[in-house]
Amino acid sequence: MGKQKEFTGVVVSDKMQKTVVVKTMHLSRHAKYSKTIKMHNKFKAHDEKGIAKLGDTVVITETRPLSKDKRFIVKNVIKKFQKTEVAAPEEIV
Numbered sequence: 001m002g003k004q005k006e007f008t009g010v011v012v013s014d015k016m017q018k019t020v021v022v023k024t025m026h027l028s029r030h031a032k033y034s035k036t037i038k039m040h041n042k043f044k045a046h047d048e049k050g051i052a053k054l055g056d057t058v059v060i061t062e063t064r065p066l067s068k069d070k071r072f073i074v075k076n077v078i079k080k081f082q083k084t085e086v087a088a089p090e091e092i093v
Contacts, residue, residue, distance in 0.1 A: 004062040007043065008078065011056045019070060020045050020052045022060050045072040055081025 009024035025040050044067075045052075045060045052058050057079040060072040 006059060006061045006075070007041075007072075008057065008059050009043070011052050011054055011058060012042065014047075014052065014054050018047055018050065020047045020058075020074065022058060022072070022074075043072050044069045045074050046070055047074045052077055053081065055083075057081075 007022070007024045009022040011020045012023045013021040022043050022045050023040055024043065025038060028037050028039050029035070030037055043060060045058075046063075046066050052074050056077050058077050059075040061075045062071060063073050065071055066073075
């Protein structure tokens with residue numbers, strides 16, 4: 001049995017129960033034009049405790065198939081998403 005794959009990505013959806021959608025990014029070089037291209041994949045990951053929320057950076061690891069689409073579990077949350085409040089402009093009197 002080989003080593004399990006691990007990816008780091010951002011949670012783009014947490015609307016399902018015990019499941020999050022994680023978007024991973026990687027750079028690839030175009031074969032013909034040699035331009036660096038940003039590519040992404042989306043993986044559904046099992047989140048038993050519901051610790052990952054929208055915008056969080058997480059590490060997911062490969063596991064046995066849990067459902068039709070789920071092949072990963074959330075290992076840990078690296079960084080919580082910080083929502084910044086934008087102050088409303090003061091009214092002009």
